[in-house]
Amino acid sequence: MEFSHQFSLQNYNSFNIKAITPTIYFPKTVVDLEQLPDLHDSSFYILGDGSNTLFVDHHAPIIIKPEFKGISILETPDNYIVSVGAAENWHDFVCLCIEQGIYGLENLALIPGSVGAAPVQNIGAYGLELSHFCTQVKWFEFSSKVIKEINKNSCQFSYRDSIFKQTLYNKGIITEVVFSFPKSWQANLSYAGLSDLGDTPSAKAVMDRVISLRQMKLPDPRKLPNAGSFFKNPIVTEQTLILLKKCYPEIPFYPQNHGSIKLAAGWLIEQAGLKGYCKNGVGVHENQALVLVNYSSERGQNIVALAKHVQQQVLTKFNISISPEVRMITVNGEQSFNHLVIDSESE
Numbered sequence: 001m002e003f004s005h006q007f008s009l010q011n012y013n014s015f016n017i018k019a020i021t022p023t024i025y026f027p028k029t030v031v032d033l034e035q036l037p038d039l040h041d042s043s044f045y046i047l048g049d050g051s052n053t054l055f056v057d058h059h060a061p062i063i064i065k066p067e068f069k070g071i072s073i074l075e076t077p078d079n080y081i082v083s084v085g086a087a088e089n090w091h092d093f094v095c096l097c098i099e100q101g102i103y104g105l106e107n108l109a110l111i112p113g114s115v116g117a118a119p120v121q122n123i124g125a126y127g128l129e130l131s132h133f134c135t136q137v138k139w140f141e142f143s144s145k146v147i148k149e150i151n152k153n154s155c156q157f158s159y160r161d162s163i164f165k166q167t168l169y170n171k172g173i174i175t176e177v178v179f180s181f182p183k184s185w186q187a188n189l190s191y192a193g194l195s196d197l198g199d200t201p202s203a204k205a206v207m208d209r210v211i212s213l214r215q216m217k218l219p220d221p222r223k224l225p226n227a228g229s230f231f232k233n234p235i236v237t238e239q240t241l242i243l244l245k246k247c248y249p250e251i252p253f254y255p256q257n258h259g260s261i262k263l264a265a266g267w268l269i270e271q272a273g274l275k276g277y278c279k280n281g282v283g284v285h286e287n288q289a290l291v292l293v294n295y296s297s298e299r300g301q302n303i304v305a306l307a308k309h310v311q312q313q314v315l316t317k318f319n320i321s322i323s324p325e326v327r328m329i330t331v332n333g334e335q336s337f338n339h340l341v342i343d344s345e346s347e
């Protein structure tokens with residue numbers, strides 16, 4: 001198996017943070033996975049394309065970067081069954097599907113990252129989540145050294161969440177993701193920005209619209225390093241919404257299943273007066289307050305300090321705690337954001 005020591009991760013995370021791992025492993029076959037050292041007593045992190053990852057410290061833990069490639073398509077009378085290697089690029093996969101006449105993922109175009117990371121937080125955008133088409137995840141279990149087939153229901157998909165962030169966390173590696181796309185396709189135009197595409201737009205037209213909306217709204221990490229939405233949209237009770245509406249009648253809100261309400265974290269941050277706020281070479285994006293950007297810093301600690309400031313300001317103004325969607329990786333492995341301590345240089 002390929003591996004490297006004292007490896008720089010600066011080009012392996014979309015925040016472009018300077019971090020070094022003592023060892024990085026690049027398993028690309030099951031035999032490679034079987035040969036991985038036993039890491040259950042060590043700090044380690046499974047890295048995809050690093051677009052939802054913040055390296056908090058200059059020193060990162062041991063990294064495993066799966067390199068499983070390949071896409072296979074099987075046709076049944078009613079469906080296309082597509083199996084995709086974890087290291088394939090998500091957006092390239094979406095484009096390939098559309099080119100091949102396999103429709104369904106067009107609303108999820110241009111989301112950065114690897115296919116293997118997509119089930120971890122059940123990626124979603126423009127009215128669609130991965131869980132809609134994902135039927136199975138193939139997952140190498142460290143303890144048994146066997147690849148298990150985890151069916152959709154067992155994946156426990158929910159908003160930016162799955163079993164891979166919960167009970168199966170750090171217990172194995174996703175090697176392949178399986179999707180089923182019905183041949184009888186219908187455009188999903190539930191999201192406001194897509195509703196003017198007419199009654200029967202092509203999947204390509206939907207994808208092109210999604211791409212242009214995303215390019216308009218979100219900074220390109222290759223030009224301005226960022227990890228997309230830094231915070232999750234908070235879910236509150238109806239009672240909380242009623243109280244908030246008294247002070248902020250214009251507050252945007254989205255009713256969810258079981259009576260809960262999703263609020264727009266970006267709106268809360270903007271109302272807290274932080275859009276465009278900048279300190280220590282990092283800042284809140286000037287057009288999209290949900291996105292924290294790295295103008296010129298090499299230190300993950302500066303982003304953490306900014307995120308803590310944003311979280312505190314939103315809490316003070318609205319009494320709502322927003323929490324990051326981005327994973328916080330320290331030298332000791334992943335840490336909960338609330339337990340991170342900011343060093344004095346970043347304060």
Ligand SMILES: Cc1cc2nc3c(=O)[nH]c(=O)nc-3n(C[C@H](O)[C@H](O)[C@H](O)COP(=O)(O)OP(=O)(O)OC[C@H]3O[C@@H](n4cnc5c(N)ncnc54)[C@H](O)[C@@H]3O)c2cc1C
Nearest residue numbers: 048049050051052053112113114116117123124174227228
């Ligand atoms: C500009 C921008 C826009 C974005 N827009 C969206 C959006 O609209 N919707 C959305 O949901 N997300 C969005 N994101 C976040 C990001 O694209 C997704 O979270 C994506 O799935 C991350 O993929 P990655 O390969 O970069 O994951 P990484 O950051 O490398 O890893 C993310 C998590 O997945 C785990 N992981 C990665 N690969 C594996 C594997 N093979 N096996 C087990 N665990 C694994 C990691 O350990 C980590 O916990 C955006 C990010 C950016 C930079």
